[in-house]
Amino acid sequence: MRFEFFGIAKRFAALAALAAIAASPALPVKAQSETPKKIGIIGAGNIGSTFGTFWIKAGYDVLFASRHPEALKPLVEKLGPKAHVGKPAEALTYADTVFLAVPYKAYPEFGTEYAAALKGKVVIDAGNATAARDGELRAEVDQNGIGVTSQRYLPGARIVRAFNAANFKVFEKNAGRPEPRMAIPIAGDDPKAIETARVLVTYAGFDPVLVGGLEAAKQFQMGQPGFGLELSAPELKETLGVAP
DSSP states (O other): OOOOOOSHHHHHHHHHHHHHHHTSOOOOOOOOOSSOSEEEEEOOSHHHHHHHHHHHHTTOEEEEEOSSGGGGHHHHHHHOTTEEEEOHHHHHHHOSEEEEOSOGGGHHHHHHHTHHHHTTOEEEEOOOOOHHHHTHHHHHHHHHOHHHHHHHHSTTOEEEEOSOSSOHHHHHHHTTOSSSOOEEEEEESOHHHHHHHHHHHHHHTOEEEEEESGGGGGGGSTTSTTSSOOOOHHHHHHHHTOOO
């Protein structure tokens, strides 16, 4: 199996700044989790490394995973003792929740290879499908919606769509901003997985907005009106027609 984890090398300079942020006081927390503060991140490119840094700041232990973990050593060295490195299989056993941020074209093969490990696992699905990179999968996403498509290729996983509705630079700029904080839309069918996503959004320095089930994730997938917004929770709810 081959799938790529993009953006590792070019992120190291930016991560120096994020590591400095991580040394500051923790972000305010509006939700509590009963689970240990650990998360496995599969795909440590732009979005994976950005949110991994936010969660380390908030006190999480984070395992960054790649098929080539040696390439991630500079990243974990910058982030300190709460950052760890491993392969995807290790991330799937490291924590009850994994953050998936690999190229969308990898989903079918990833879901097949790790089917047993994914069963019952909370998967925070941050991937986006692009026509140039992901080909026919983008057409499937456009037809069926990305939440439904992800569930098809990751059967048995407790999926929540989150952290996909903007470019990583938008998240870097807005994390932990003064009230009103930037809202992040989420969508899922499993109540406990949704609560996990709410906690992770809050610890990262944003406000979660539940849009609906996985079917509703199409409202904020790439190319749709809910994508790329920098709104507060009330503003996002109004824009997406979510009840206050």
